[in-house]
Amino acid sequence: MSEKNYRYETLAIHAGQIPDPATQARAVPVYRTTAFNFKSAKHGADLFALKESGNIYARLMNPTNDVLEKRLAAIEGGAAALSLSSGTAAIAFAITNILKQGDELVSANNLYGGTYTQFASILPAWGITTKFTKVNDFAAVEEAINEKTRAIYVETIGNPKLDFADIDEYSKIAKKHHLPLIVDSTFTPPGIFKPIEHGANIVIHSLSKWIGGHGAGIGGIVIDAGNFDWTDKKFDLYNKPDGGYHGLRFAHDLGDLNPLAFILRLRTVGLRNVGPTLAPDAAWIFLQGLQSLPLRIERHSQNALKVAQYLESHPKVAWVRYPGLKNDPSYEIANKYIKGGLYGGMVVFGLKGGYDAAVKVVDNISLFSNLANVGDSKSLILHPASTSHSQLSDEEQLSSGLTKDLIRLSIGLENSDDIIEALDEVLI
Template identity: 45%
Template sequence: MTDRPLGFDTLAIHAGAKPDPATGARQVPIYQTTAYVFRDADHAARLFNLQEVGYIYSRLTNPTVAALGDRVAALEGGAGAVCCSSGHAAQLMALFPLMQPGCNIVAATRLYGGTIQQFSNTIRKFGWSAKFVDFDDEAAIRAAIDDNTRAIFCETIANPGGVVSDLAMLGKLAADVGLPLIVDNTTASPWLCRPIDFGATLVVHSATKYLTGNGTVTGGIVVDSGKFDWSASGKFPSLAAPEPAYHGLNFHAALGPMAFTFHSIAVGLRDLGMTMNPQGAHYTLMGIETLGLRMARHVQNAKTVAEWLEADPRVEGVTWAGLKSSPYHGVAGRIVPKGAGALFTVAVKGGYEACVKLVDSLTLFSHVANLGDTRSLIIHPASTTHRQLDEAAQVRAGAAPNVVRISIGIEDAADIIADLDQALAKATA
């Protein structure tokens, strides 16, 4: 390797991976082990004191999982990363070091339905809360922030509607108010966008989606930029004051840019136990090797299909932000210049019933509660992923009863269109 910065596709193959020192294995081995032998008592003590980096117990760290964290951190331009059991787990892991009972986050209204549920109800069991705001309205975001706010949360490309967040505006706003910006980059992937470049503090991923790309894994990743000053405001005592959960260690003072990552491993994974398994990490590592190739095809197909759908008289509207008719076309050009992803919604004439018929009439598309697969996928959010929301909340989230969410795969675009064409004919007959 040279000293020049490596390109995305090179990092996607090489970052975090070296030949196995014991065997020379070129691919990252699956270290299917629970625990690791200490050299001696002093070695064990140094590991537990975070004076030395190494492996203790696979709930905390595992070489296969660590390689995945290093690779995604490199692709996102972060200082470190922690891998966990799912995208939902990643969201809790991101919040865990920041929050105390009585604290809140300010979150976008346009989020995945499960995230809205998690933030509306589940986190209340910890004494946390969320304020949902239209993130197109900067003034409304600023007005929602109070002395107990600890983070700002959004998605790069919102699920399900494909709305692109203005991360440049949000990054500046977060810096102005001294709060971390947490960005779910699942639907964009680091190939389309690196939120840290726009001022994000933490980036979360559902590795289940584009990173793995083949529908075989559930996993989550939190990437830390390493740039936030946790000590500046006194609002983050778990990171910047003696942490009683880890024998009084001040993580920020001791570990600097790696404070969040080490806290998430030493305290978060230790106590919450939301660990990624090494086989899942291995599958994700292999998937990431072709991430750039797949994303280029996803975006190319999404453009072709979205333009065809927009021109179809059986369709009321298409939300893909790459369309010139989209109100987010300009933002998309700045935030995701290589393309507006491959996830969007389609409003079908005939409403709820037509959507259900469309889903049931497709043959190439898979009707699943997932996205980011190599296969084209479809779901009707109002009756599935966003079913727990009332209709007004569904509309705010971009999941109105008359829309289907489609995740465009990497099949031949002509075959995708042919399947949609025959299904629309049946759905709107």
């Protein structure tokens, strides 16, 4: 695939794979194996010493996963990628692949509830502090950065309020302070937006959402742009000798692979020693979804816009958020980045009847599934304040833009008229 600069739709089907050389099987095989034979004692030693690339043990790598990783790296314009057992694991291991005890992270505060809890409650137990700032408040970001800061983190579209982050501006600040910019792009899957083209150094996706697309597996992926200089001495994990690799300094001792220091350390230190491995069967499921993603994301976006426009004009609806609505607070920023009118499949809204009205809708709606997921081919509904973000205090919910009346919709691939009719039946 490197011989030609193929476009997105072609890469989603072909990147990272050639027909199986042993059998000539055209589809990607599922390699259900624990380990891989070494050609010799020297071959095995060279693999373990990172002198040669290849398969060692399925906790570290698998040929099925390798296709998924190469395919998503190619689509996102990254240098390499690593799949993990969940999106949450991808976030945790990306952060701890940079930050250690005593370091600080600067993050937007409009995060998925699990991510917020990870940053606010779990990382502090490991000696890592997160300073939260309102999304796109760049003066606050500058103020939060100090000599202990080691990364900036943001979601492209915040979960659940759907504020669109101005990635260019975050990138400018990150470059000014020589900090890696980590972007969770789950709500803007490939085909909508490429964060690396706007200065992101590390991109994260929950594979369980639109990439998989069918609610059939759990997984996450971290994509390394390969464009960050880790030789800056403030990044101890890359400049000090690693005791687990005979004193290897990841930013200096990998030769031609030095630009991939982040992703190689993530695989050989995080994945190898702690083991949040994505099963090859799950990787295969995500590969099936990825092939149709370019088509599906168009339908998701088209349906979501129609639903948002319907809600915007409904007398029972107090407010509605969707980046594709011209009156949305994020419309201007969204249009800075999104081409072709594909704003994604998420819509959130509140009812004039407040919390009680929201719960009544969630409990009585047909067609929609009431569950804590997004990006499925089926339309989904959730009341985040009492479920996915319930671990946040009332104050934390409000500071991130989450109100008690908010209903989150993940708009599926059904006929848009059927989706709107289901909403119309309960908005009475």
